[in-house]
Amino acid sequence: MALSQRSLKKMGFSQVEPNLYRAHLEHYAVDLFVQEKTQLTVCFDHLGRPEALPTREREGWGKSFLESHTDHSGLFIKPDRTNWFREPGLIEFLRSIGDIGLFSNFKKTMTYGGSMGGYAAIAFADLCHATTVFSLNPQATLRQDAVPWEPRFLNGKEEDWDGPLWLASDGCKKASKVFLVYDRQFTLDRKHVEMMDLPNVVELNVPFVGHKVPKHLRNMGCLDDLYHSISEENYDTCTWQKRVRARRKLPEYRETLLSSASGPRKRTLEKILARLKLLDPEELANLERKEKRDLARIIGFSTWIARYKSDNPSAPQEEIKIAWAEARESETQAGIRALAAVERAGYQIVPPE
Secondary structure, eight states: OOOOHHHHHHHTOEEEETTEEEEEOSSEEEEEEOOOSSEEEEEEOOTTHHHHOOSTTSOOTTHHHHHHHOOOEEEEEEESSSOTTOSTTHHHHHHHHHHHTSGGGSSEEEEEEETHHHHHHHHTTTTTTOSEEEEESOOSOOOTTTOTTOOSOHHHHTSOOSSTTSSGGGGOSSOSEEEEEEOTTSHHHHHHHHHOOOSSEEEEEOTTOTTOHHHHHHHTTOHHHHHHHHHTTOOOHHHHHHHGGGGGGSHHHHHHHHHTOOHHHHHHHHHHHHHTTOSOHHHHHHHHHHHHHHHHHHHHHHHHHHHHHHHOTTOOHHHHHHHHHHHHHHHHHHHHHHHHHHHHTTOOOOOOO
C-alpha cells in the first residue's frame, strides 16, 4: 500500500510541513518524516529531551541527522515527559499503523535510541517490524523488584512496569541483528544487558566511558559513521573496536578511567596514561609534581628511619609508625630540598622505562 494522504490520515497523521506528518496520542507526539523508502528509522527520545524540550512540536531526536546525512525516512516517538514509553496508547498505536501498512512501505526498518530510548528501541522492535535494532546503553527494565540494584532513574521507576513489555527483550524476538553499544566495565549498564535474552546480538564495547556512550562516540566523530555502518550492513566488529580506541584522547574518558580507581592503582593508571602521552600538559605537570613529592618522601623516610633506629634501637613497630606520622611532612620537605640540590647540580631524575 502506498503512503497516500488517505492512508496517513487513517493512521492518525496530519501534515505539518512538506514531507513531515504528526500524530497526537494522549502522552506522545509521533512525527513521520518521509524521504526515500529504502529504510525507515524509528527514533526514540533519550531521557533528557522531554525535560529540556517539553513541547510536542520539538524536532524528533535524530531528524536533523537523517535529513542531512541520509535518504532514510524517520518515525520519531516523542513522549511529553520522561516516562520510559510506559504510558498507555503507544503499543496500540504502533500495532495499528503496522496493520494499516506503514512499515511494509519500506524495504527495511531499524529502531534506534539511547538509554531510555535504548530500552524502547529493543522493547518496540517487533511492533515496528524492525529487522535491525541499534541500542546504546539500554535499560532492560526499571521494575523495582527486577532491578533492586539500580539506584538511577528514580522517575522512571515510578512508571507502571506491570504491563506488557516490562522487560525490553520481550518485544524483540524477530530482529535479524541487535546492536548493543555500551560500556561493559560499567557494572550497572552491563547488568541490564545481561538480563535480556535477545536474538542475533552484536556487542560493541566502549570501556571506561560510563553511561555517556553516545556523547563519547559523537566527540570521537564516530556516531554518524556507526549509524551508517549498521544501517548499510557493513559493520565489522574488529574495525569498530579499533576505532573506539580514539576515546583515549578525550578528557572525559581519562576522568572516568581515573575515577574508577583510587590509591596506588590510580597512581599506576596516571603513570600509564602519561607514558602513552594521553595526559594533557596540566595533568602531566600535576603527575610530575606528585611523583617528585613521592620520591622526596622516600628520601626523607630513608634518612629519618636510619636516624630514628640509631637513637631508638628497641622501638616497637607501632611507635615507629606514630613517630613517622609526626615527622613525615618535615622530612618530605627535606627530601624536596635534596632533590632541588641534585637538579641544580645538573642531574635529571627520570622514571625507569
